[in-house]
Amino acid sequence: MTQIFAHRGYSASFAENTMGAFVEAEKARADGIELDVQLTKDGEIVVIHDEKVDRTTSGKGFIKDFLYKDIRKLNANNKGVKKESIPSLSEVLEWLKTNKLQCNIELKNGLITYEGMEEKVIQLVRKYGLSDRIIISSFNHYSIVYCYRLAPEIETAPLFIEGIYMPWIYSQSIKAKGIHPKHSAMSDNIIINTMENGIAVRPYTVNKDADMHRLFNLNCTAIITDDPVKAFKIRKQYEKRP
Template sequence: MTQIFAHRGYSASYAENTMGSFIEAEKAGADGLELDVQLTKDGEVVVIHDEKVDRTTTGSGFVKDLLFKEIRKLNANKKGLKKEQIPSLVEVLEWLQTNKLICNIEFKNGLIPYEGMEEKVIQLVRKYSLSERIIISSFNHYSIVYSYRIAPEIETAPLFIEGIYMPWIYAQSIRAKGIHPKHSAMSDNILFNTMENGIAVRPYTVNKEEDMHRFFNLNCQAFITDDPVKALRIRKQYEKK
């Protein structure tokens, strides 16, 4: 059965990439989470999507220019009543030890080449004995190839915006066990061929009901959505069949 990954947590209803959003995704019954990591000025791995803190927090400036203690003072729940901090990856991994969720960690190192990000994340994943439940993805495919080289036990999956010719061949060539394509950039035929060739397909970001039906019908390994509750409701129709 197609797994449901909560995109930046249950981001349709809660502040993205916050512990509140992750906890609510787990409570809702999601199979996994998708989150993004960057590095602070003093080298802490923090969970935030944008290179700057302006959109999602009360602060401003680049993550790379702020110290961890400065980042922790910001409110990552601008619209809500409850203050939420930007989580450290450590905080998320500690919490993951209390449940069985799969976690897709996306390296946000396409624009800013964070030095040592791969080593830091892998070291933490190993420290918390979570290698079996982590998937590392990135639009920076050099980064995930490097991650595979230093940690072949952790699954990698390249992200794509455009369609790619014979994506299973590409995935095999970089030793990735899965691919995370933009949901609209992949035909049913290519998706099916990719899975037939042993590569997991987890499209993003699948929010419309008709798109969810499409991927449940194709029985792809997973899809990534802002609204795990909607996805779970639709999946129930397929579980009865």
């Protein structure tokens, strides 16, 4: 059965990459969450998508220029009344210990090369004993390979925007057990061939009904969506099939 990963939490209805959005994703019966990590000036791993805080918080500026104590003062809730802080990765992993969700950690180190990010993330994942429930992904495939070398027990998955020829061959070559492609860049045939070659396929960001139907129909490994509630309803139509 196709798994449902909540993209930045239940971000269709709650402020993305906040504890509120992650908790609501669990309530919506998602199988996992997807989140993004960056590093503060003093080396703390924080959960936020953009390199700057401008779009999703009350502040302005690059994450790399903030001290952790200062970035925590910002309000990351632009979809509600209650103040939400930017979570630390530790905070999210601590919460994951209370449930069974899987977690896709995307390293946002394509534009800014955060020194030591891979080591810090892996150290925390191991500290909380969550290696078997974490997938590390990135558009920076050098970083993915480095993570595999540091921690072969943690699954890695390269992210793609464009289509790639025989993606299972590429994945096997960098020891990745999955791929996270843009959903429109993968034909049905390529998805099926990739999975038949033992590579998990988790396309992003799947929000339209028609796209969900296509991927559930293929029994794709997982979808990454902003709306786990809608995905859950549509998936139910496929659960009774033999």
